[in-house]
Amino acid sequence: MKNNTWKLVVLLGVLMIAAAGLLCLYNIRQSNEAAAHSEAILETLKKQIPEPPAEAPKPAEAAPVPAKEDLFTYYEEAETAPVQSETADIVIGNAAYCGYLTLPSLGLELPVMSSWSYPNLKLAPCRYSGSAETNDLIIMAHNYSSHFGRIGELTTGSQFSFTDTNGIGHPYRVSFIEVIGGQDVEQMFRGQSADWDLTLYTCTLSGQSRVTIRADRLDKPEEAS
């Protein structure tokens, strides 16, 4: 038995390396499946998204602010005015999609699911919270190389876009990048609509933190000064 100890040790080492290899293969396969699924969905989604309107209505003009001479009308209309123009989700298969992301510097174009769940995340990036209209959209995805695995390569100033289901493309520019602890939900939402208009995030390799890309919307309507 003593003579064979070295064999057991070598065997154990081989098994560990094999396990590492199998885990790599499993992850790569999962990533490839996600890539294939996203690609197929994106094709269908693009067909269902209408052409963007020739002249998109400017939010500032959509709801004219009544004059302040009649205070009651001014404030009552402000309360009853629609907060945002809703965009309807597009349902493909059993899942609803709210638009797609185009990240030219990473060579990626990905559909975005309207709601998140762990099974959904295996297929495509998902909306975590907010919307493009309210400038507080947060999109997350797995760190597959075909999804958000390379978003850490984006740099300040990188541009990308999110196209909603009305066909309106919203351009964004990366304003800053941060790494947030996995428990720090508050930090994820801090500064929404003020310091940033859209956030992309995914896990770091350790899974303990989140690589978080904050971006400003370039076609944001000027706020009344």
Add this chain to the structure above:
Amino acid sequence: MTAARRRKHRMILPLIAAVLLMLPQQYAQKAEAAENKTITLVCRQDDTILSGMEWTLYRIGKRNGSEVEFIPELSGYSMDLGDLSADAVDTAAKTIASYVAEAGLAPLSNGSTNTSGELAFGGLNNGLYLAVGKTLQVGNTTYFPSALLLEINDADAGIDYDAYPKFYYSDLSNQATKYTVRKIWADNDDQYQKRPQEISVDLFKDGTRYDTVLLNAENEWEYTWSALNDGAVWTVAEREIPADYSVMIDSNNTQFVIRNSYQAPPETTAPPQTTVPPQTTPPPQLVQTGQLWWPVLPLSLGGIILIGAGISMRAGKKKDEE
């Protein structure tokens, strides 16, 4: 004690005494400098100079970042001052003026504009001030001043402020005029079920309580009263601001709006609601979006070490056998 040490003490003690004597003077000079700032209200425009316009100045607090830190007398009122931008500051001043009247706050100073249309309030510290004016009749024209929110900070030795009234009326006769106060709820149609059954509103005429009225669903949260249009300045204030709401008060010459906005209690502050379906409600921790990559490195390293160890064990065994 040696003679040399005694000489040393004789020299040091007067120095310490001199320093101690100078300290209060230095502090006094510093305090004097800090309280020597001036706000000058300027009530003139082109050829029109408004002299004799009465103003009252109140110290209401100081600015702390983007927040206003009110003095204790006003801190109990949950006022919605907006973002204090140029657009919002007029309404913020009206809201504060209403609660200055409601709290019966003692003025810091008062006075009238001189023949140049100027009024200087001196001896002021850094902080936020509210200036409230009285109407002024010049011939057939009555000028209605707006409440002004003014700030002195470290950068200012003093400020000159254009206080020329935005409103004036040429034919203000002593006839009965209807004034209306209306409550507006900014709470998504009572989505949070926090509205009170009714609220009490105090009506002030030139800063003195004139009447108290109740607003409720029955009177459609509105009250109208008539009074002689004698140039008095009317303000209104919600006596008790409902819990979980903040108040903003705006007005023109005959209409008063009391707008209550629902403020989620601090412990329930959550991201604003969107059209996101319920299942997208963020969980207490961020979603796990990582693949299981971390074991790859320890497994590989462990495997290599074990194989290495096995090979060296075998080599050692061979040596032993030889």
